[in-house]
Amino acid sequence: xxxxxxxxxxxxxxxxxxxxxxxxxxxxxxxxxxxxxxxxxxxxxxxxxxxxxxxxxxxxxxxxxxxxxxxxxxxxxxxxxxxxxxxxxxxxxxxxxxxxxxxxxxxxxxxxxxxxxxxxxxxxxxxxxxxxxxxxxxxxxxxxxxxxxxxxxxxxxxxxxxxxxxxxxxxxxxxxxxxxxxxxxxxxxxxxxxxxxxxxxxxxxxxxxxxxxxxxxxxxxxxxxxxxxxxxxxxx
Amino acid sequence: xxxxxxxxxxxxxxxxxxxxxxxxxxxxxxxxxxxxxxxxxxxxxxxxxxxxxxxxxxxxxxxxxxxxxxxxxxxxxxxxxxxxxxxxxxxxxxxxxxxxxxxxxxxxxxxxxxxxxxxxxxxxxxxxxxxxxxxxxxxxxxxxxxxxxxxxxxxxxxxxxxxxxxxxxxxxxxxxxxxxxxxxxxxxxxxxxxxxxxxxxxxxxxxxxxxxxxxxxxxxxxxxxxxxxxxxxxxxxxxxxxxxxxxxxxxxxxxxxxxxxxxxxxxxxxxxx
Numbered sequence: 209x210x211x212x213x214x215x216x217x218x219x220x221x222x223x224x225x226x227x228x229x230x231x232x233x234x235x236x237x238x239x240x241x242x243x244x245x246x247x248x249x250x251x252x253x254x255x256x257x258x259x260x261x262x263x264x265x266x267x268x269x270x271x272x273x274x275x276x277x278x279x280x281x282x283x284x285x286x287x288x289x290x291x292x293x294x295x296x297x298x299x300x301x302x303x304x305x306x307x308x309x310x311x312x313x314x315x316x317x318x319x320x321x322x323x324x325x326x327x328x329x330x331x332x333x334x335x336x337x338x339x340x341x342x343x344x345x346x347x348x349x350x351x352x353x354x355x356x357x358x359x360x361x362x363x364x365x366x367x368x369x370x371x372x373x374x375x376x377x378x379x380x381x382x383x384x385x386x387x388x389x390x391x392x393x394x395x396x397x398x399x400x401x402x403x404x405x406x407x408x409x410x411x412x413x414x415x416x417x418x419x420x421x422x423x424x425x426x427x428x429x430x431x432x433x434x435x436x437x438x439x440x441x442x443x444x
Numbered sequence: 445x446x447x448x449x450x451x452x453x454x455x456x457x458x459x460x461x462x463x464x465x466x467x468x469x470x471x472x473x474x475x476x477x478x479x480x481x482x483x484x485x486x487x488x489x490x491x492x493x494x495x496x497x498x499x500x501x502x503x504x505x506x507x508x509x510x511x512x513x514x515x516x517x518x519x520x521x522x523x524x525x526x527x528x529x530x531x532x533x534x535x536x537x538x539x540x541x542x543x544x545x546x547x548x549x550x551x552x553x554x555x556x557x558x559x560x561x562x563x564x565x566x567x568x569x570x571x572x573x574x575x576x577x578x579x580x581x582x583x584x585x586x587x588x589x590x591x592x593x594x595x596x597x598x599x600x601x602x603x604x605x606x607x608x609x610x611x612x613x614x615x616x617x618x619x620x621x622x623x624x625x626x627x628x629x630x631x632x633x634x635x636x637x638x639x640x641x642x643x644x645x646x647x648x649x650x651x652x653x654x655x656x657x658x659x660x661x662x663x664x665x666x667x668x669x670x671x672x673x674x675x676x677x678x679x680x681x682x683x684x685x686x687x688x689x690x691x692x693x694x695x696x697x698x699x700x701x702x703x704x705x706x707x708x709x710x711x712x713x714x715x716x717x
């Protein structure tokens with residue numbers, strides 16, 4: 209079945225797997241990096257974790273345009289709010305701003321978001337804001353098309369009071385499991401860890417991720433071909 | 445009798461008044477005129493010293509090539525250029541409009557335009573029209589923060605990439621980039637890579653064709669190489685002018701000069717203001 213050229217006029221959507229997890233002292237946000245236009249991967253290395261303030265980040269899923277514009281608006285309002293308040297905005301305020309825009313424009317927007325960050329009053333917090341604009345504060349949240357494959361996994365693997373390393377490993381494992389099963393998720397795994405010390409961005413390319421059931425190791429992959437030294441000249 | 449309705453001033457935006465009529469006509473079998481689209485292959489890469497943009501030059505109206513050598517690389521600012529794919533009218537109009545906005549912004553700020561400014565103007569406009577303005581753009585330029593390359597989709601989403609392709613020939617061009625792109629290309633290597641990618645689109649995509657246009661933007665300098673490559677020369681075109689046989693036979697040529705009639709009025713009034 210040849211891919212139709214009409215697909216290139218489909219709206220740009222992020223199939224996506226997005227995750228937000230709290231741990232003892234902060235939060236870890238994770239996402240895949242695939243943006244698709246119909247059946248074509250328009251961007252295989254997109255960054256779905258956008259900054260709202262120094263201490264609050266948001267994972268975006270659904271329509272790429274809607275989520276980008278929404279996070280731009282929230283960043284702008286939060287900036288004003290921070291100036292007026294005189295101190296960093298709390299995660300709750302950021303999440304509620306996202307919720308207000310999402311709920312009041314529910315007929316026109318198609319985007320699910322996970323807001324996560326750290327502030328000095330409540331510590332690390334995760335808020336899930338799915339389609340429709342509800343706001344739910346959760347110890348961990350998952351979203352996007354790939355999240356369907358992770359509900360059971362988190363029920364079993366999530367526990368209270370993890371360390372930073374455990375939380376990050378959990379997020380990377382979960383995103384890579386979703387990538388293995390969901391066609392609309394793929395590329396690399398990006399994580400953002402936010403705690404009292406600040407923000408750390410991490411990047412896990414495909415070849416560092418574990419292989420799951422029936423996945424084969426890469427052979428003659430582009431990575432090998434491009435980084436191979438040029439062949440020796442033949443000699444008799 | 446007072447008028448029951450007030451004449452409202454015309455609102456901006458699209459008028460969907462004729463949509464019902466068009467629906468009715470197409471149900472009766474009348475085919476609507478097809479839009480002039482730029483089928484297109486447009487690409488951009490970031491190389492060592494800046495950005496290189498490339499485009500083909502075919503514009504189509506349905507199955508017909510209406511312009512064999514159109515310009516798809518539009519000027520936005522002295523340091524920013526934008527390739528456009530999709531409906532030709534939309535790409536022209538939106539890039540012209542944002543180019544004017546950027547000029548006014550330059551007068552306001554007194555500084556060289558930044559690529560993210562052009563990006564924000566374009567994405568806001570396209571998002572506000574919810575995808576009805578069908579313009580898919582590759583925006584590239586060099587400002588004081590460095591070289592930038594962005595793609596902008598008709599619904600208003602944007603991506604920032606080291607190499608990008610858009611248009612119907614984007615898959616063919618992307619295959620060339622994915623196999624041959626690497627960081628830190630020199631200018632000649634970059635121009636060759638971009639030409640190869642556009643040629644892949646020209647030869648493998650029906651909506652793209654004719655020639656290759658290239659635009660190289662570096663810090664403080666730009667080179668617009670219009671028709672850098674002409675891989676589809678019109679070999680069988682006539683070299684001489686077209687002469688058509690004269691239709692009317694001339695039987696007699698007689699020229700009669702008209703007698704001039706000049707009246708001289710003595711002592712007339714002088715002209716007054």
